[in-house]
Amino acid sequence: MPPIVEIINVSKSYRRGNQMIPVLIDINLDIEEGEFLALMGPSGSGKSTLLNLIAALDHVDSGTIRVGGVDITALSENELAQWRAVNVGFIFQFYNLIPVLTAFENVELPLLLTGLSRKEREEHVAMALRIVNLEERMDHYPAQLSGGEQQRVAIARAIVTDPAILVADEPTGDLDRIAAREILDLMDRLNRESHKTIIMVTHDPKAAERARIIRHLDKGFLNNVYSQNPH
């Protein structure tokens, strides 16, 4: 079976003043379906940039990225928006919930782009909140939830459309030890039980330990050395 994510000769630079700063240099990477991959590296190594490219949040300078057989580097902005809504779930370090919406409404947001009826949407949201064990707090606003609970709502929002891939950028970076463990347990469960492909960027070796494969980025290069965690 072909890999779900194929990254072929991808390079990316950012402009700072008159200078072009290379962030990713000729990256090649395959990620298998159902994989749990951790991308590690020091600050500025390009790991978040690589994650953004895989999730179609940013554009490559050169190279190709295929996800599920689709060359996302060839899609227009509108096509990418539609593609993201269907194929990728996002988990961020700072949860990125909309403060004026309840937990339920935050989880419902991606479903508003689908053709589901209100009743169907309610069922999907309830199920997603049940998975993250937050059904009883569905009417709470983000400010009324702890950091761990907010991140669980963010995970529910990420999985509510049942995407094939979950991308997580430092998902435990803003959490205490116990909440971080709960979130990692949840991601682990989603990977093992729901066979979600998870790509996680992290600084935290303890978080990376939960991934099956760890790849290291340094100064824009992907090291050939990778570790495989026993599970």
Place this chain on the structure above:
Amino acid sequence: MFILKILIRNAFRHKLRTSLTILGITVAILAFGLLRTFINAWYGGVEASSATRLVTRSSISLIFHLPLSYKDKIRQIDGVKTVSWGNWFGGVYIDEKNFFANFAVDAKTYLELYPEYILSPEEEKDFLRDRKGFVAGQKLARRFGWKIGDLVTLRGTIYPGNWDFVLRGIYQGRDETIDETQFFFHWDYLNEMLKKRNSTFADTVGWYMVGITRPERAIEVALAIDKTFKNSLAETLTETEKAFQLSFIAMSETILMAIEIVSFVVILIIIAVVANTMSMTYRERIGEYAIFKTLGYRNWRIAGMIFGESLVITIIGSLIGILLTFPVAKIVGKMLSNYFPVFNVADEAISMSFAASIVIGFLAAIVPTYRAIQIRIADGLRRIG
């Protein structure tokens, strides 16, 4: 429904800021509505004018009188149905501050020509019978507490002396555009007195009001009247009642234009205020717009949220402003009743106020929307945290 919920909640996320912005819009729309009402009030006489009435006056100026004998010649012109005449009396009631319009008119024909002044049949009969009788609009009668049968004395400014009149009728306007502050009495009474005084004004009239059979013949009849008196000692100028009223307004055109400009400047100022609010909102929510984009929301949906929020704020402000326009216009109308007998909030003022609020909401959101849809998702997400 869900989107409307987001718009309203977003609009009131900063309650103080939004409330102050709404207050600003309310005041601006109120000012705009009042200024438009003020302009409409100026045109009140024009709106009340009839297409089947012409006004014939001296071609030199309104202050020059025309001979009474013209009435029979005008009556004979094809297309003319009724001829009435009148003089501006310019009387003062007790004090000059108590200004109101007062005319001497040929009562019977005048009432025929102006069916919009509604008098009860008894009052009309009493008025026509009493040469010293007069009729007042109900607003004027209310203002001075006049009752039927009251003796009212006016001090003449054009026609010197004290002139006594008896109130025989109080008319109501057919609709709200009709001036209910007028005072009119018998031209015969004035003429009789002038004859007694051997005045040069005797047997002369200020203007003729000419009722015509069909409005489409107005120009033809007007030309015929003026042609009749061409090369005479008192040449005439005949125009439609509307044109006659407009000629008065033309004298104050510059003031009206200034008021009109001010009313639009008010709108421009409030556009800047709302645009500032929306720009602050945009800066605070860059991250959120990036999240929406991340979730697959396209630019038009993001634009809808910003435009929608801007419109929610402006529409709330303008609706309050429009609702306040009515009672405030009533108060202002009372204060200015001496100068503007008809000071009603016109439908046009309301629709313009509402349209202005839509324009404000729309224009204020353009720049923030443009920026929001231009920002790259990765850059937007970096602003969070």
